[in-house]
Amino acid sequence: MLRFILKRVLLLFPMLIGITLVSFFVIRLAPGEPGMMELEMTPKISKEARERIRAYYGLDKPIHVQYWLWLKRIVKLDFGISFSPDRRPVIEKIKERLPITVLINVTSMVIIFLVGIPIGVYCARYKDSFLDRSLTAFVFAGYAAPTFWIALLLMIVFGVYLELLPISGIRSLNFEELTPLEKVLDVAKHLLLPVFVSALGGIAGISRFMKNSLLEVLSQDYIRTAYAKGLPEKLVLRKHALRNALLPVITILGLSIPGLIGGSVIFESIFSIPGMGQLFYMSVMARDYPTIMGILVIGAFLTLVGNLLADIAYAIFDPRIRAE
Amino acid sequence: MKNLKTVVAFLLLFFFLFGCSPGKRKVSYEDEGKPAYGDALITASLGEPTNLIPILTTDAPSHDVAARIYNGLVKYDKDLRIVGDLAESWSVSRDNLIITFRLKKNVKWHDGKPFTAKDVLYTYKVITDPKTPTAYSSDFLEVKKAEVIDDYTFRVTYHRPFAPGLISWAISILPSHLLDGQDITRSPLLRNPIGTGPYKFKEWVAGQRIVLLANEDYFGGRPYIERHIIRFIPDSASMFLELKNSRIDMMGLSPLQYLRQTDYPAFKREFNKYQYLSFSYVYLGYNLKHPFFKEKAVRQALTHAIDKREIIEGVLLGQGIEAHGPYKPDMWAYNPQVKRYEYDKEKAKKLLESCGFVRGKDGILEKDGKRFEFTILVNQGNDVRIRCAELIQKRLAEIGVKVKIRVLEWASLINEFIDKRNFEAVILGWTIPHDPDLFDIWHSSKQGKKELNFISFENKEVDELLVRARHTFNIEERKRYYFRFQEILAEEQPYTFLFIPYANVAIHKRIKGVSPAPLGITYNMEKWYVPYEQMRYKSHVTVYP
Numbered sequence: 117m118l119r120f121i122l123k124r125v126l127l128l129f130p131m132l133i134g135i136t137l138v139s140f141f142v143i144r145l146a147p148g149e150p151g152m153m154e155l156e157m158t159p160k161i162s163k164e165a166r167e168r169i170r171a172y173y174g175l176d177k178p179i180h181v182q183y184w185l186w187l188k189r190i191v192k193l194d195f196g197i198s199f200s201p202d203r204r205p206v207i208e209k210i211k212e213r214l215p216i217t218v219l220i221n222v223t224s225m226v227i228i229f230l231v232g233i234p235i236g237v238y239c240a241r242y243k244d245s246f247l248d249r250s251l252t253a254f255v256f257a258g259y260a261a262p263t264f265w266i267a268l269l270l271m272i273v274f275g276v277y278l279e280l281l282p283i284s285g286i287r288s289l290n291f292e293e294l295t296p297l298e299k300v301l302d303v304a305k306h307l308l309l310p311v312f313v314s315a316l317g318g319i320a321g322i323s324r325f326m327k328n329s330l331l332e333v334l335s336q337d338y339i340r341t342a343y344a345k346g347l348p349e350k351l352v353l354r355k356h357a358l359r360n361a362l363l364p365v366i367t368i369l370g371l372s373i374p375g376l377i378g379g380s381v382i383f384e385s386i387f388s389i390p391g392m393g394q395l396f397y398m399s400v401m402a403r404d405y406p407t408i409m410g411i412l413v414i415g416a417f418l419t420l421v422g423n424l425l426a427d428i429a430y431a432i433f434d435p436r437i438r439a440e
Numbered sequence: 441m442k443n444l445k446t447v448v449a450f451l452l453l454f455f456f457l458f459g460c461s462p463g464k465r466k467v468s469y470e471d472e473g474k475p476a477y478g479d480a481l482i483t484a485s486l487g488e489p490t491n492l493i494p495i496l497t498t499d500a501p502s503h504d505v506a507a508r509i510y511n512g513l514v515k516y517d518k519d520l521r522i523v524g525d526l527a528e529s530w531s532v533s534r535d536n537l538i539i540t541f542r543l544k545k546n547v548k549w550h551d552g553k554p555f556t557a558k559d560v561l562y563t564y565k566v567i568t569d570p571k572t573p574t575a576y577s578s579d580f581l582e583v584k585k586a587e588v589i590d591d592y593t594f595r596v597t598y599h600r601p602f603a604p605g606l607i608s609w610a611i612s613i614l615p616s617h618l619l620d621g622q623d624i625t626r627s628p629l630l631r632n633p634i635g636t637g638p639y640k641f642k643e644w645v646a647g648q649r650i651v652l653l654a655n656e657d658y659f660g661g662r663p664y665i666e667r668h669i670i671r672f673i674p675d676s677a678s679m680f681l682e683l684k685n686s687r688i689d690m691m692g693l694s695p696l697q698y699l700r701q702t703d704y705p706a707f708k709r710e711f712n713k714y715q716y717l718s719f720s721y722v723y724l725g726y727n728l729k730h731p732f733f734k735e736k737a738v739r740q741a742l743t744h745a746i747d748k749r750e751i752i753e754g755v756l757l758g759q760g761i762e763a764h765g766p767y768k769p770d771m772w773a774y775n776p777q778v779k780r781y782e783y784d785k786e787k788a789k790k791l792l793e794s795c796g797f798v799r800g801k802d803g804i805l806e807k808d809g810k811r812f813e814f815t816i817l818v819n820q821g822n823d824v825r826i827r828c829a830e831l832i833q834k835r836l837a838e839i840g841v842k843v844k845i846r847v848l849e850w851a852s853l854i855n856e857f858i859d860k861r862n863f864e865a866v867i868l869g870w871t872i873p874h875d876p877d878l879f880d881i882w883h884s885s886k887q888g889k890k891e892l893n894f895i896s897f898e899n900k901e902v903d904e905l906l907v908r909a910r911h912t913f914n915i916e917e918r919k920r921y922y923f924r925f926q927e928i929l930a931e932e933q934p935y936t937f938l939f940i941p942y943a944n945v946a947i948h949k950r951i952k953g954v955s956p957a958p959l960g961i962t963y964n965m966e967k968w969y970v971p972y973e974q975m976r977y978k979s980h981v982t983v984y985p
Contacts, residue, residue: 148851165575166890172573202491203625212646271681283685284678285648289482289669289977385675390647394674398487403851 121428128420135416136190136409140183143400143408149175150199150403173199186409195410200402206410209395214377216286217384217391221376224311228318233365235319236326240334241353251323259320267313267386274309282306284388310387314380325368330361363434370426374418469710469949473971477654480667480977481951481968484679484688488647488672492633493624494612495567495574505670508652508965509550510612510635513541513560513594516874518957518964520771522607526555526636532913536601541609543592547659549615550640557594561586562616564596566624573625579608601911603918604877638663638966648672654966664969665951667977686710689948695759698944711946716956717770718943721763722825722869723935724816724832728896730864732812739933741791743781745839746832750783752939755827759944763937765926766870766878770958772915773876775923778930788839797840805840813842814864817857819850825867828938832867858894867938874959876922879906882929897934950974 150173170176174185189196195206235255239248258266275283282288286306294302333339334357342352381393392411399407489502494510497503515525524530527541547555564586566572582605585597598605615634619627633641638660639652652668671688673679683691684707693702698713724746726733733739748762767774797805797812805812816832818825826847833843848857857863870881880886883906886893902925909921929935945961947954953968954961970976 146851147849147855164581165577168570168577169573169575172571200490202630268677268681271678276681276684279685283681283687284673284675285671287648289649386678388648388671388673388675388678390672394647 117431120431121424124424124427128417128424131420132413132416133187136187136413137183139412139416140186140405140409141179143403143405144179146403148403150405186406190409190413195413196406198399198407199404200399200407206407209407210392210410210414213390213392213395216389217378217393218376220307220311220314220389220391223307224315224318225372225376227311227315228322229365231315232319232322233326233362235323237330237353237358239323240327240330243331255320255323258316263313263317263380263382264386266316267309267383270309270313271386281308284386286389310383310389313383313387322365322368325364326361329364330357333357333361363430366429366433367426370422370429373422373425374415377418378415467950467974469974471971471974472952473974475664475953475969476972476975477662477664478666478972478978479950479970479975480669481665481690481965482669482671482688482977483690484671484673484682486672486674486676486679489650491630492641493614493627493630495563495572495576495614496625496630498575501670501672505650505652506612506633506635507637507962508639508668509633509637509641510614511637512610512612513543514607514609516607516610516959516963518955518959520874520958525610526560526613527609530606532606536598536911536913538595538597539606539609540589541594541596543594544659545592547636548657549617549636550634550655551615551618553615553617555613555615555636556591557588558591559613559616560594561588562620563611563614566614566619567611576611579604601913603910603913604875606913607875639668642667658966660966663966664953665965668965683711683946686948689951691946693944693946695757695944698759698946699757702946710949712949712954714945714947714954714956714961715759715942716961717761717768717958718941719768719872719874719960720869721766721768721872721940722828722867722938723763724828724938725866725868725895725935727861727864727866728898728934729861730814731810732807732814733864735795736932737791737795739936740781741788741795741839742836742841743933743936744784744791745788745835745841746936746938747783747835748938750835751828751831754831755824756939756941760939760941763940765929765937766872766881767876767922767926768872768940768958771872771876773919773922775926777923778926780930781933785839792839792841799840803840804842811842812840813844815844815846817846817848817853817863817866819853819868820847821850824941825869829867859889861894861896872940876918877906877910878925879910882906882925895934897932899928899932902928950976 149170167176174182177185186196195210198204198206198209235251239251242248271283274281282305286303288294288302288306291299291302339352339357342356343349377392378396381397383389384391384393385397395407396411398404399411485501485504487499487501489505490497490499491502492506492509494503494506497506511525513525513527514522514530517523524544526544526547528544530539530541532539541560543555543557543560549555564580564583567574567577568580568583579602582598582600582602583596584599587595589595596605596609613636615629618629618634631644635641636659638655638658640655642651642653644650649672650670652670654663654666656662671682673682673688679688679691680693680697680701682688684702693713698715702708702711702713724742726739726742728734752758752760752762761769764778764780765775769776792805792812795807797807800806800811816829818829826845829843829845833845836843853866858866881892882897882902883893884898884900884903887896887898905921905925905928909918909925912918943960945956947961950970951968952971953964955964957963
C-alpha cells in the first residue's frame with residue numbers, strides 16, 4: 117500500500133511539468149497579447165508604445181526562456197505578478213476570489229448529494245413506477261435546459277416580478293450597516309439562486325449514477341441470498357446494497373475536488389459573482405499569462421491530488437481492490 | 441423522512457428570507473425640485489477597472505472611474521470647444537511652438553496638499569519615461585522641452601507646431617508629492633488614487649464595486665450627489681434586469697431595449713431615456729491592394745449598391761444616422777457638403793460596366809476571366825456588424841457581386857488578418873476622437889505592421905492636408921484642411937462609411953440636471969442633483985479625512 121502511494125506521488129511531478137508545458141505554449145498560440153486587446157483599434161497608440169509595453173512584460177524574450185523563468189519561480193511557489201495593469205501578485209488575486217467560489221461549490225455539492233442520492237435510491241427501488249419516471253424526466257429537463265436560460269428565468273421571476281430576491285452580486289449595498297444576523301441572511305439571500313442553478317445539473321448526474329449503481333448491486337447473488345434469508349427489505353437495502361452501491365460515489369467525490377475551486381464562467385457572469393470562473397475568463401480574454409498559468413497549475417495539482425485520494429480511499433473501503 | 445425535514449427547513453428559510461425584502465417606495469419623480477446635497481448615484485460597469493492611474497490603463501472601465509477622480513489642464517466643454525480645467529488660461533506663441541499654461545491657484549489634492557506646476561511636470565516626465573508602460577506617450581514625445589516657470593505657470597515647447605498638442609494636456613494630472621521617485625507601476629495609488637477631481641476615492645471591493653465620495657473642496661464647486669457607486673455586473677442581461685429593478689440608476693441601452701423592452705408604464709415612471717450621437721462609426725473597409733478595389737469607380741459602385749438606410753432600419757431599428765465621412769455632424773470639422781452616394785442599383789451596374797466588368801454565365805460579374813467575389817471579415821460577438829454584412833451581401837448579389845462572410849474572434853481578426861494585410865474587405869468601427877486629427881489612420885506613412893492605415897490608402901494631397909492641419913492652431917485654417925480632406929475621402933471611397941449609431945441611455949428620474957450634448961451625457965455629472973424629497977439612499981456617510 118505504501119509503495120503504491122509513493123509511486124503515485126512521485127508520478128505527480130512529471131505530470132505537472134507536462135501539464136504546465138502544454139498550457140504555457142498553447143495559451144501563447146492564441147493570437148493577441150496582454151495589454152493590447154483594447155488598443156488594437158485606437159488611433160492614439162503609437163508603435164513605440166506597443167514595443168515598450170511588450171518589453172515591460174518580458175514578451176520580447178524567446179518563449180522557451182520565458183517558460184524557464186516562469187518555472188524557476190513556480191518551484192518557489194511564486195506565481196508572479198499579473199499582466200493586467202493592476203500589477204498585483206497572482207496569488208493575491210486568486211485568494212481574493214477563492215472563498216466565494218468554494219462556498220458556493222461546497223454548498224451546492226452538499227445539496228447535490230443530499231438531494232441526488234435519495235432520488236437515485238428511490239428511482240432504483242421503485243424502478244419504472246410513475247414517480248420514478250416523472251422524477252427522471254424532471255431531473256433531466258433541469259439537466260438539459262441551459263444554465264443561463266434557467267438563471268435568467270429565475271432572476272426575472274424572483275427578482276423583477278416578485279421582488280423577493282436580489283438579482284446579482286453577493287452583498288447588498290448597505291451590507292456594512294447590518295447586524296451580524298442580517299449579514300448572514302443577506303449573503304444567503306444573494307446566494308440562493310446561484311447555488312440552486314449550479315446544483316441543478318449535478319443532481320441529475322448523481323441521481324442517475326446512483327440509480328444505475330444500485331440497480332447493478334441489487335441484481336447480485338448476495339442480495340438474493342439476503343432476501344432468501346428473510347431479511348426485511350429496508351435492512352437489505354441499507355446494510356447490504358447501499359454500502360456497496362455508494363463505493364463509486366467516493367470516486368466522484370475525489371474527482372470533484374478540483375471542481376470546488378474552478379468556478380463556472382456562465383453563472384458567475386450572470387449573477388455577477390466575483391469568483392474564480394470570472395477571474396479565469398477575464399484573464400484568458402486579456403491574455404494575462406501569469407494569472408492563467410497560476411489557476412491552471414493549482415487546478416492541475418488539485419485534479420491529480422483528487423485522483424490520488426480517490427484511489428487511496430477506494431483501496432481502503434473496497435477490500436477487493438486491496439487483494440489485487 | 442430526513443429528506444422531508446431538509447426540504448421543509450429549506451422552504452421555511454426561503455419564506456423567512458422573503459419576509460425581509462424591502463418593497464419599492466412609490467414616489468413621484470416628476471417635480472424638478474431644488475438642488476440638494478446628498479443621495480447616491482449607482483452605475484454599473486461590465487468590466488472591473490484594472491487600476492486607477494489612467495496613464496497605465498487602456499480599458500474603458502478604468503477611465504470612466506478615473507475621469508471622476510482626476511482633472512487635466514484642459515478639457516472639452518459640452519460643445520467640443522477646448523476650455524481650461526486645471527489651467528486658468530493658456531497662450532500660444534506666435535510661431536505656434538510654445539504653449540504657456542497659467543494654473544488655477546485654489547486647487548487641492550484629495551489629501552489636502554496644494555496642486556502646482558510641479559505636478560504637471562512630473563506627469564509629463566513619467567509619461568515620456570521609457571520605463572513607464574503607457575500607451576499614451578506619442579503626443580508627448582512631440583514636446584521638446586517642458587518647464588516649471590513658477591508654482592502656477594507651466595510652459596511646453598514643441599519641436600514643430602502641433603495642434604493636437606493642446607488637447608493632449610487633458611490627460612489626468614498625477615500628484616508628484618506621492619509619486620515622484622517611486623516606481624509608478626507599484627504605487628499604492630493604483631488601487632487608492634488621489635486626484636483633484638469632483639469625487640474622492642473611498643473603497644474598492646474587488647469584483648463587486650467602487651465607491652466614490654463627493655469632494656467638498658472641489659474647485660469647481662462641491663458635487664450635489666454625495667456618493668457615486670460603480671457596481672461590476674459582467675453580464676449585460678443581468679445588468680438590464682438590475683436596471684428594471686431600479687437597483688442601478690443608469691445604463692446604456694441597445695436599440696431593442698430602448699425601443700421595446702423599456703416601453704411600459706412602470707419603467708417610464710422611474711426612468712428618463714436620453715439619446716445622442718455616439719463618438720463612433722461603422723464602415724466597410726476595402727483592401728486597396730486588391731486588384732478589384734484599386735479602381736475608384738468600383739468602390740463608388742459598391743457604395744451605390746449598399747442601402748445604408750436599410751441597414752440602419754434593419755440592424756439598428758432606426759437608432760443611427762448615415763455616415764458619409766469620418767466625423768459626426770455636430771463637430772466643427774464636419775463637412776456637410778461632401779459628395780453623397782444615394783442607393784442606386786442601376787448606377788452601380790453602369791459604373792462597374794464602365795470598369796470593364798461583364799456578366800458571366802451564372803450572373804456573377806467577371807473581368808479578365810476573374811469573377812468578382814470577395815470575403816468580408818467581421819468580428820465574433822458583434823451581431824450588429826454580422827447582420828450588416830448579411831444585408832451588404834444581399835444587396836451586392838443583386839448587382840452581380842458575390843460576397844462571402846467570415847466571422848472571426850477579435851484577436852485573430854486583428855493579428856492574423858488585418859495586421860498581415862490578409863483580407864479583402866472588413867467591417868469595423870472607429871471611435872471618433874474629439875480632436876479631428878486622423879493622421880494615424882489616413883496618412884500614407886502609417887501602413888506598417890500594427891499601424892492603423894491597414895487598407896493601404898495613399899493620397900499625396902491627403903498626406904499634405906493632414907500634416908498641415910496638425911501644425912496650426914487656427915481653427916478656421918484647420919477647418920479648411922479637414923473639409924478638403926473629407927471631400928477627397930468622399931470621392932475616393934476607400935471605405936464605404938455606413939452609419940453613426942445613437943447612444944441611448946436610461947437614467948433614473950430622480951436625477952435632475954442631465955442634458956445630452958455633442959460631448960455626450962456625463963460631462964456635467966457633478967452638477968446632477970436629486971431634490972431632497974426624492975432622495976433614495978439617505979444613509980449617513982461619514983466624510984473621512
